[in-house]
Amino acid sequence: MSRRLAAVLVLLGFLAGLAIATFSEYRIFLPALLRGAVVTVKVGVLSIALFYAMAFIAGIGRLNKNRIIRYTATVYIEVFRGTSLLVILFWLFFVLPEFGVILSPLAAAVLGMGLNYGAYGAEVVRGAILAVPRGQYEASLALNMTPRKQMLRVVLPQAVLVTIPGLSNLTIELIKATALVSAVTLVDITFASVQQNQIHLRTIDIFVITLLLYYCLAQFVRFGGGMLEARASRHLAKAR
């Protein structure tokens, strides 16, 4: 019922937005903001992919028996959690070329955000793996599984469910953090709104629309994360 209501509201909102964009004076700056939104979404989606990959690699790596792997993961997590995202972005874009590595603005943005949030996500994944009950390890040992199989077939599938709330919160944080990518010369929603504001001087309209765009993106992720969690836990509850 509420899902249907949400769908209707989304549709109405879309139509209203279309009308405003077409007929009102907003059309002088709205296209630029939407072009910025496309950049934000592109950076967002790519960084989220890297963020999830790094979260699982580093999170699992930190619990590895091999000391070198464990230390590497720990150093990565501490360094990228400890520095400020903006400093990381600047460093990747302006300092890394000194070492002969030249990144495109998009690559620098995705790398910086993905690695930064991957480090936070690794702690979520690590916590989730540690939360898998001991009995599960013992059961898979009793079934004579290799450590690799045990992790992939038994522990991770259960841990993933526990990571959903933490990772979806971090995903929202990441989407908000895409506002910083103008530091590497990308024109995202935020930078587009600053530019449009300088041209048209319609400060309140522009920034309220910008805030609402981010708000909608965040709510979209929150809603999706909630649904995913409900679905996954329903499936697991049957097994228990």
Add this chain to the structure above:
Amino acid sequence: MSDRDPKVRFEKVTKTYGTLQVLDSLDFHADNGEVVTVIGPSGSGKTTVLRVLMTLEDIQSGVIYIDGEPLNKMSRGGRLVPASKAHVRRIRAKIGMVFQNFNLFPHMTALQNCIEAPVHGKGVAKGQATTEALELLDMVGLADKRDHYPSQLSGGQQQRVAIARTLAMRPEILLFDEPTSALDPEMVGEVLNVIRDLARSGRYTILLVTHQMGFAREVSDRVCFFDGGRILEEGAPRDLLGDPRNERTRQFLSKVLEAR
């Protein structure tokens, strides 16, 4: 207030949670110095009697009187109006409650638990409050645990500290809400011994909710069987527990005694 007034009187007290009626126009009383045990199946409203008396829950209608004075109302110009906070606090000072889960303050020692409310609530001098609290801790057999924190005490010891803490406020009415239900079996006895002494002293009006039928028979002046938010049967413990008239009471008692 006159000597004829019962210590506690419920007059058509109704309490509902949403559509669930927990107390159904309940009339109930306890005389000064009387020990009344309330028994009944879970969800019968027996604990709610204590909780509304302690003002932990609101009631929808009816009046509760303490020594003839209304607790949840106050009289103004000859009419009863909803009680002010100050009025409730004044009347409530006569009541003390011991909880199933002790609810000691975990960040305070046994002694600090006992003097907190007298010193910071009532304004008793700290030295005097400490002397009194130590006497009470001694009475419940825990004088040597005065500086222990709740986490360092067993369940039975925690409950005895909780009783001392309640007595430190010098209440006239004591409410015991399943005081031994959360305890390991070997600790039940030490808590019941303390309650037995309090009951026999005759200084307190006691309302006790418990599943310990043997103990109820031993200390109570009267036992009330609750079901569906009202009293189905009441009487002397020997009569009610030995030869219940009501079919529901009989069923309940046979189940409880079977389980032991």
Add this chain to the structure above:
Amino acid sequence: MDWRWDFTFDVVLPQLWAAAGITVYATVVSFLLALVGGLVLMTLKVSKNPVVSFVAGEFIEFIRSTPLLVQIFFLFFVLPEFGITLPPLTTGILAIALYNSSLCAEVYRAGLLAIPRGQYEAAVALNMSPRHAFRRVIMPQSLPPIVPALGNYLIAIFKETPLLSFVAVGEIMHASKLIGSEYYRFTEAITIAGIFFLVMSLVSAQLVRAVEQYVNRSILH
């Protein structure tokens, strides 16, 4: 790679040292304001008036769902429209404080929710006034979960201050950018800024851990 130590010592470090003062100042002031603002928002959110509670809740949710940088721009560009002209640093501090107020509000609320109902009931049964109960029973117990969470927000705020460089506040990041555009050398300044944040964060994280253990030991036994 070419790293010039003379440039590092003669130009970069003195300028960054001066800018570090602004970073620390902005961090501390925003944090203190956020502590108070969070208390106000939390009080409004748990208000018995459903309208007040709803509005406060949605406000917190909105602030939490939108980027701090946009909020900084919003205050920076919109406040003058209402005739309020503040220095960039003040505007930035206000924005960071507002953003973190809504996060702190949730921390406080979670801390209070974590306290078992029985503690409130025991306070009533001992006839304590609500004020007395809050001060002596509820608040001391809510500190152990709240203090480390607030400590982590202090570190987070510290890492958010580089955003102020977008509105030309002369904190560390801005100073690095200025050095970069003046001498066409970014390597030293930005690397040192990064190391500064890393070291400060790691040290403060240890500090928060120590405070957490101290609070746990001294309040919950």
